[in-house]
Amino acid sequence: MSSSNKLFALTGLFDTPDEIMHAAETASKKYRKYDVNTPFPVHGMDDAMGLGESPIGWVTIIIGSTCMLLMLAFIAWVSLVDYPNIWAGKPYFNLPGYIPILFEVTVLTGAVSTVIIMFTIACGLPRNSHPLHDTAYMQRTSDDKFGICLEADDEAFDEASAHELLTSLGAKKIEPIYFDAEKEKSGLSLLNPWFLGFGGTVAVGMSVFVYLAFNYMVFEAPYNWMSVQPRVTHQKSNNVFADGRSMQKPVAGTISRGYLPDPYEKDPETMGKFVVNPLPVTQEVLDMGKEKFESRCSACHGNYGNGDSRLPSDAYPAGPSLHSPKIVDYTDGRINHIITHGQNVMPSYAKQLTKDERWAVVHYIRALQRSQNPKETDLK
């Protein structure tokens, strides 16, 4: 205590709220730098000290509404610019649906910022090195006494007259409080190298951990159980079966659904000779054939089958004209074979067109051939 030699303040303790109110009123007439320490906020003390209303509410209003507008701008950017999606048939920007989020953001930012600014800026906390800490005065005012603290910094302060004032007000205990001016200056500050080093280490460590966790950890066991599942894939070996394969051949004498073999697959001429078009020539069949021809065939063969491809010729060779004598002379079955199994660079269309659709397309090709090169009898 020998180094604590500078007078900080003269303090006086009182027993009741009435006495401290009176003391505060009297002190406020003489001093500017003084404070009242009470175990709970005493009603009317702000007026007695002449302090007026706290302006802290402006923090809530300004920060809360600013953050709400920023959130609204963010949502507008997401839903109109960066990620426009129609959800539940609503407009891209659907304000009523954003109200819950905007409200929560307002409350969250308003409340959190108010508390933080109140403690840090309005009250100057956290501060554990104030001269009043660890004094008998503080220990009583945090429990059951009401204290007034006249600071030595005040221009009107004079120890003798302050003592006299406190005595005349009826203070039960008057006590001077000293502090160490040197130590006060060298206390913990935000620029303390230890503090900065510790904070920096924590920040870097956390960043590295978060980076590793989200880029590596979540792809390792056991977090990868959704992408890596114990299952049998067709190329893997398998101990269950005698031949050691995962994928088994169909049972002898059976055919898998959708795999009925085509007896004419390798023999287009026979198909052309013996298979006839089972569909009648009706408006419905021709409409279906037209639709399928235009969506599946016309890209290469042209809308009228003239071989005028719409595709870039360097990447896709143009399909032949369907009006050449060779093709006109083909039977329906022969054309159907080409559609079903492909020919030269033309792939099979068995996956894209059903059996009936293929026959309908054949009828439509016949109609095209007749309309592009009509005979005398076809014309009126």
Next chain:
Amino acid sequence: MQVADKSTADGIPDYSVEPSVVLKSPTFHDITETIVKPIESPPSFKWLMALAISMALFSVELIGWGVSFYYGTGMWGNNIPVAWAFPIVNFVFWVGIGHAGTLISAILFLFRQKWRNGIARFAEAMTIFAVMCAGLFPLFHTGRPWLPLYLMPYPNKHAVWVNFLSPLVWDVFAVSTYFTVSLFFWYTGLVPDFATLRDRTLGKDLISKVKKTIYSVLSLGWRFSNRHWRHYERVYLILAGLSTPLVLSVHTIVSFDFAVSGLPGWHTTIFPPYFVAGAIFSGFAMVVTVLVFIRYIFDMQHIITIDTLEKMNKIILLTGTLVGYAYGMEFFIAWYSGNLVEQFVFINRAFGPYAWAYWIMISCNVISPQMFWSRKLRRSVPIMFVTSIFVNIGMWFERYVITVTSLTRDFLPSSWGWYNPTFTDFSLLFGSFGMFFTLTLLFVKFMPLVAISEVKGIMDIAKPTHHHGGDH
């Protein structure tokens, strides 16, 4: 104080004057001593026993979470068609429990209900613990609890943003806001009390020094200065003002999780007020359950008075009747709407295969609180304890009935199903009580259970007798 003494002395209550919150005419110092006694004295046998039981239950929950974490949500009973079962039931149940804390600390503060001061701190702590219990369920229900970041709108490598129109996203915002604001509210109230504890810790041994350091850090160096109190009181008012609409919004949004979907039995406009009333109802019941225990364990009958508990019971009666009205109104609207599916769902609730759950809900929630019309029963500690437990059971079953009956039997009979909870489900349900009580018991041992400065501020001797130019 005079009034309270008189009414207990001759048994004739005087309803004309608000009875004092704090009995026995203590001094300021007595208040400090009583409240910090559990913190400064060695743990009692009763407390250690309670903690051991709670931690045993808590470890059951931890095993349940570990199993769910490692093997995934397949360990639970929910599947199609009951995709939402115990996890959402427990989530809504615990969030609802939390609502009483905010109601007591914020709404009753705004209404200047001074009786709240004895229980406000505890109720706020309960809010925080309940929301912690609640938050784990949806987190694990996502299937990948290590990726909670995906719930938030942040610039990610998938180039995808969350759907801001989804009630589930509203839920994320609402519950996280609720938790954060409650935590700040609670901590703001604790700061002066930590400072009181700091100034009482004067020992020179190592443990006292460590304690003092912790209290100093937590108290932020609070000096009880009136230049700080004036900001502090205003902030407390602002937080109460912000929390009041917040608490209403949270359970409203939780009810949107159900109400916005098109499922019969969920798709009703009564859900938001009905859920909020139910939340307050269950929360007050939980506060009564735990407070009855705690005032007994820590001998605080004169701070948490029977008058306070009686007022809690009145609110339980009110909200319980509101909830009963909502149950009736659901049936009325199902009939009045003329919607056959809606009508079927409600008849199925009351008389279908889950009728047992429905009638447990009705008898616990609607019938059992009606005994609080009697002043004698309202002031009887054993009665209120049993009733509050009934209410908790009933409110859990309310969410169970809403979730499971609607999902097992919706529009198409071909997609009807059944729900069987698994062992893991039950371990998480009962274990979450273990977590809640463990946190609560640790809180009452290591932090001031009652707001010291607030209780001092409402005592009769705390008010200056003559006013100096104030507005009151």
